[in-house]
Amino acid sequence: MKQPGSGIAIIGSGSAVPATSLDNVGLSRIVDTSDEWIASRTGIRQRRLANPTLSLAKLAAEAAQAAIDQANLAPTEIDLILLATSTPDDLFGTACLVQAELGANRAVAFDLTAACSGFVFGLVTAAQFIRTGVYQNVLLIGADILSRWVDWSDRRTCVLFGDGAGAVVLQASDRDRLLSFELRSDGTQNHYLNLAFQPQPKEMVDDIAIGQGNFHPITMNGQEVYRFAVRRVPEVIEKALFRANLSTAEIDWLLLHQANQRILDAVGDRLKIPHEKIISNLAKYGNTSAASIPLALDEEVRQGKIKPDDTIVTAGFGAGLTWGAAIFQWGR
Template identity: 40%
Template sequence: MNPDIPARAAVLAGLGGWVPDRVVTNDELAARLDTSDHWIRTRTGIGSRRVAAPEDATSDLAVRAGAAALEHSGDPGVDTVLLATVTPDHPCPATAPDVAGRLGLTGAAAFDIGAVCAGFVYALATAAGLIAAGAADRVLVIGADTYSRIIGPDDRGNLAIFGDGAGAVVLRAGEPGEPGALTAFDLGSDGSGRDLITVPAGGSRHPATAAVAGADGHFTMRGREVYRHAVTHLTRSARTSLDAAGVAPAAVDRFVPHQANLRILASVADELGVPPDRLVSNLHEIGNTGAASVPLALADAAAHGELAAGETVLLTAFGGGLAWGSCLLRWPELPPSPRPYLRRSTP
């Protein structure tokens, strides 16, 4: 690197979230499926989830969350839009350019990132690289998914876990070490686990023709095996980021993992040695929202005053692929958050 060129870092400048109005409770699922509120809560920690309206696609959720993040940042302009999603509006083209255009950002670089539930952290790392290289100055990073579109109508397990939503952050170019600067990224994958979380049909391997319509077009997950991999890789990735930054787990003020299920979150916090009261989660209210889960948890916590300037915040996520990623930041002083996107209820 040219020593005459100052180093640049991606710095958090704003955040926002959006979830659909429709609430699907555990009791509603139990009324038509072989399950119960008790069964779902004890296995996942989830009490309800949000489901997008029939007329809403992933781009619609992403636009709402992106607009909230841009407003919170105080500057509506960005030069790059990254959308992490496993449920794009279409297989082709990418959804990000449409989102950018609808936000008034025509001309901005825009592309999708597909790393399933790890997608948002992958998108953060991509944005940080673009900013560090001088290829971007302000980046809107969105995680958005509509799992209700790809889960089978009788899939008791996955219907209980997943919900729809979108979360977003704005990153600006800044200096390494300043509050809000993203650092200590760790990314990884293991393709031998590609069949653990998948939608079998719809790609070039297994085209979604009429002959393979139906179950092969729905999302599948081998829960017990995913649980084991999730705990292992989330813990290992988070620890790698902490070690790279020279931060002890006990020094983590707020731990924000992908909102997979409560058992996984508690196990990872315990394995790391992060006190349970420092875990940030809104899983009970909205379920697992895929690539949206980390930014939604951040936006919710910020809106309710649960993230203070100067706190060390650890992010980590795991998803299909298999793929995982982690990073750290020191929470910056941000403008007051707008009205929370989520009105909390009592667990």
């Protein structure tokens, strides 16, 4: 039997995006493309871009504060901060900077990296700390500034990505709102989507050399990633549904990582989920990696579309390759 308070409720959400917006017409002045070309292939119309002075910590903290406020908590009541990101301000970690920005001085804080699957992996990770009774209030943030690592001369990738942050507050509850999950990884497909370090040999003394260098911009095999997503994402959702003893007819919303509208539609079709139940905001923001799911969730909550007790299937997929699904109910 579960101990009292070992369930999970998701009690607050928040989001933040940079003020600067670049639409497809503007992007066509940088690279050989067009609004029609981008929109017909991806569904993306514009994306938000962080200016040179905007840090990931600031963007993440803005989304986090909104989530904490909606949860009616103070930052000092947060026990744990998980920051899902692939673009930290500091390779040693940015979650502690967010903790300081919020004044959440009681919270343990660390980064988690699973690329575009980061929020789903973070949701499951946060749940384990609550279910074991270690922490009561956990702040989970998905945030990325991918514009830092995009090759803006490569129209295959630069049209896809944008910057943003989203956050949720999870709290221990007698009623368990996290109904099931399923996580997967396959490193043999890592080469289809990565942001790899490229070392340059540096001679030290005698026959000793080390590798110093920088990270290469994002590279992606779009066709393979598309095939992977439309095949594996429905499978992992079906497994999560089975674990929760639910059918697709009992689902109120399908909330996928916002990568490509064609992927969203294909997954919905395979699962026989009506398109009006598929949440999509990528036309405005593009692919914001770990931020995409909580950013879309927060918008729907604040617009009153997602209501208390609604059942949501969410799934992330991306670099690693990683993918996973979770089923939860919104609210206390």
